[in-house]
Each structure stands twice: as structure tokens, then as C-alpha cells.
Amino acid sequence: MECRIFTDPSNGAxxxxxxxxxQLAEEFGYAGFxxxxxxxxxxGDGQPGPTDVWTxxxxxxxxxxxxxxxxLVSSVTFRHPGSLAIIVAQVDAMSRGRIEFGIGAGYFEPEHRAYGIPFPAVGERFDRLGEALExxxxxxxxxxxQRYTFTGEHYRLIDSPALPKPWQSPGPPIILGGTGKKRTPALAARFADEFNLQTSRRRAPGKHQRSELMSRDVAAQIDLVRGAAEAIGRDPAGxxxxxxxxxxxxxxxxxxxxxxxPENYAWQTFDGTTLVGSPAQIVDQLGPYAELGITRVYLRAPRRIDSLADNFELFAAEVLPQFGSTPR
Known part of the structure; x- marks a missing residue:
């Protein structure tokens, strides 16, 4: 199982x-940030404010x-997909091919109101996501x-030079996710290199003393995505x-x-799986997820992981090797 770090800077970073x-995550040997x-x-009040993810x-x-x-992930409502394609390609080149492109339909209406960004109904947001991916x-x-033209209900590109190209070919890996039963699996089958799953029931911050693996729901969502891939002739193993x-x-x-x-996370909220214990116990707790077919895990981190350096360093030193990942 590959392990990466994930953080939410919107509440202040x-x-x-x-x-x-x-840089610390890289030093410890994690595969991604x-x-x-x-x-x-x-x-909270969000001080000192959000950081634009692509900047x-x-x-x-x-x-x-x-x-x-x-x-993990960008909202399709925030940026026109034509300019977003340029931005992501350029950042991919700046990193020499280390970018992962997560994109979703968007869901948090207050941030749209706060900055004057239109927030269409959910059906239209999914329509826009599909067109954006295409x-x-x-x-x-x-x-x-070669020039590129696209005509959709919401976006239209005419005679685009289709430049620049990303460093990775044909482009950065695409990450999608969600719990939808029809449109989400269909989009994942067509476009996703990775599908991010919700693996536990939502609970309030602070109530993190046990994991609640929804194995039936998770397995069903994996089956839907795999089935949608097979239906269009794609190998779901990809x-x-x-x-x-x-x-x-x-x-x-x-x-x-x-x-x-929760005090360590400086107002960052969390609504997912929680694992607690010794290195050996963490390995055991990850076992059922691996059995379901999950091969990548994102460790939630505060805005400054050096505030919990011992936690992340111990995980890297004694848990990562159990999955064949050796810190560098």
C-alpha cells in the first residue's frame, strides 16, 4: 500500500x-503530498486565509x-477548464512530471457565495465536470x-492550439471520487487513473477513537467503478x-x-476513517482496506506536519516498510 500526505489549508495556512x-514529507519518504x-x-476564522492550490x-x-x-480535489466551478488545462500542464512541467490532477463537481456553497463564484445545481455541476474532463x-x-475544437452545452473551444503539453504523457494521472451510483462511476471509467473512496461514516471532530469501515458500501462502489470500466472495454485493473x-x-x-x-489540527475538520495504535496495530487495521482493493492511503495532516513530526516519522519508519515502501 502506497502512503501519501494530505492536508487542508483552507482553514488557515x-x-x-x-x-x-x-519538504518534511519528502524527507520522511512519503510518496506524495x-x-x-x-x-x-x-x-474557525480561517486566518491567515486560504492558499490557491495551483499557485x-x-x-x-x-x-x-x-x-x-x-x-484532492479541485472544484470544476472554480476555473474555466480551458485555462485550467494550461495551468496544470505548466505546473506538471515545473515539477518534471510529478503532478496528480484531482478534480470534482464541487459541493461547498458558502465559499462560492463568499467569492462570487456561480454555484449551479448538482446536475449541472456534474455536466460541467464531464465536459471539463473531456x-x-x-x-x-x-x-x-494540431488544433482542437470542443462544443458542449457549457463550454466551447474553437481552433485551440492545445498548448502547452504536460510533462507527463498523455497527462497527469486524474483522480476522481465520490459516492454516486451512476454518473460518478461512469466518469471514473472514462477518465480516472485513481478513485478516492469514502470509507467511514461521518462523525464530529474529536470522535475518532474507532474506525467504522463500511465494507459493503466500499466494496459496492468499487464494483460499480470496475463494472463501468468493463462496460466500455477498459481494464479496471488500471x-x-x-x-x-x-x-x-x-x-x-x-x-x-x-x-x-483535534487541537493538533488547528480547526481542520475531518470526516473519515481513523486508525490508532502501535505500528503493528496500524498495519493490522489497514489490512481490511487492502483486502477490499484499496492500495493507496492519504494520511491526514495539520497545516504544519512538524507539529506532529514524531507521529509521521514513526509511521514512515515502522509502518511504510511493512507495505514494501522504504523511506528514502
Whole structure:
């Protein structure tokens, strides 16, 4: 199982916070460092304010050398997909091919109101997501020197030079996710290299003492995505399934529990799986997820992971090797 770091800077983070965290994650040996894409806080006053995810990733591309970087995920409502294709391709080149492109329909209406961004009904947002995925991949995959035209209900591109091209060919891996039963699996089958799953029931911050694996729901969603891929002639083995988790690891129960104290996360909210225990116990707790077919996990982190350096370093030193990942 591959392990990456995920953090949500919307509730308050500076670029320096995120840069130092990405460099520390790279030093510890994690495979990736991904950021949410939000413009307003979910809790607290959000000081000092959000960092734009693609501006931030451009900087991180120059501040790091090995770790993969990306969005988990960008809302299709925030940026016109034509310009987004240019932005992502350029950041991919700046990182020399280390970008992961997560994109979704968007869901947090208050941030749209706060910055004057239109927030259509959910059906239209999914229509826009489908068109965006088609035209972005179309721009990236068009042969150099060939023009690209796209006509959809919401977006229209005419005679585009389809430049620049990403460093990765045909483009950065695409991450989708969600719990939808029809449109979500269909989009994943067509476009996704990775599908991010919700693996636990929602609960309030602080109530993280046990994991609630929804094995039937998770297995059913995986089957829907795989079935949709097979229906269009795609090998479902080409889709990676991932999850996120808040992890507290320690050599004592007190150390492990302290690592997931909400005070460490500076108002960052969390609504996913929580794993707590010794390194061996964490390996055992991840076992059922691996059995379901999940091969990538994102460890939730505060805006500055050095505030919990012992937790993330211990995980890297004693849990990663159990999955064949050796810290560098």
C-alpha cells in the first residue's frame, strides 16, 4: 500500500507552512503530498486565509524534488477548464512530471457565495465536470501542431492550439471520487487513473477513537467503478482505489491517542476513517482496506506536519516498510 500526505489549508495556512510540510514529507519518504482546493474555511476564522492550490503547487514543484504533488480535489466551478488545462500542464512541467490532477463537481456553497463564484445545481455541476474532463484531456492528447475544437452545452473551444503539453504523457494521472451510483462511476471509467473512496461514516471532530469501515458500501462502489470500466472495454485493473485516514501511531497508547487530538489540527475538520495504535496495530487495521482493493492511503495532516513530526516519522519508519515502501 502506497502512503501519501494530505492536508487542508483552507482553514488557515501560509505558503511557508505548506512548503516546509511538503519538504518534511519528502524527507520522511512519503510518496506524495496533496492539498484540498477550497477558498473558505469549514471552521474557525480561517486566518491567515486560504492558499490557491495551483499557485501553491507551482511553488512546491520548485521546493521539492521527488515527492508527487497534487489536488484532492479541485472544484470544476472554480476555473474555466480551458485555462485550467494550461495551468496544470505548466505546473506538471515545473515539477518534471510529478503532478496528480484531482478534480470534482464541487459541493461547498458558502465559499462560492463568499467569492462570487456561480454555484449551479448538482446536475449541472456534474455536466460541467464531464465536459471539463473531456476537453482537458482532449487538449492534452491532441498531437502537437494540431488544433482542437470542443462544443458542449457549457463550454466551447474553437481552433485551440492545445498548448502547452504536460510533462507527463498523455497527462497527469486524474483522480476522481465520490459516492454516486451512476454518473460518478461512469466518469471514473472514462477518465480516472485513481478513485478516492469514502470509507467511514461521518462523525464530529474529536470522535475518532474507532474506525467504522463500511465494507459493503466500499466494496459496492468499487464494483460499480470496475463494472463501468468493463462496460466500455477498459481494464479496471488500471484504476487505483484510495482512501484517506487520520492516523495516530505510537509505542504507547497515550502517544498514539495524543497524535489525533483535534487541537493538533488547528480547526481542520475531518470526516473519515481513523486508525490508532502501535505500528503493528496500524498495519493490522489497514489490512481490511487492502483486502477490499484499496492500495493507496492519504494520511491526514495539520497545516504544519512538524507539529506532529514524531507521529509521521514513526509511521514512515515502522509502518511504510511493512507495505514494501522504504523511506528514502
Amino acid at each position: 501560509t505558503y511557508q507552512d505548506l512548503s516546509e510540510s511538503a 496533496l492539498l484540498s482546493d477550497h477558498y473558505a474555511p469549514f471552521a 501553491t503547487l507551482a511553488g512546491l514543484a520548485r521546493d521539492t524534488s521527488r515527492i508527487r504533488l497534487g489536488s 476537453l482537458i484531456t482532449g487538449l492534452w492528447r491532441s498531437p502537437t501542431g 484504476i487505483t482505489f484510495s482512501m484517506s485516514a487520520l492516523v495516530g501511531v505510537g509505542h504507547t497508547a497515550g502517544q498514539a491517542t495524543a497524535a489525533i487530538d
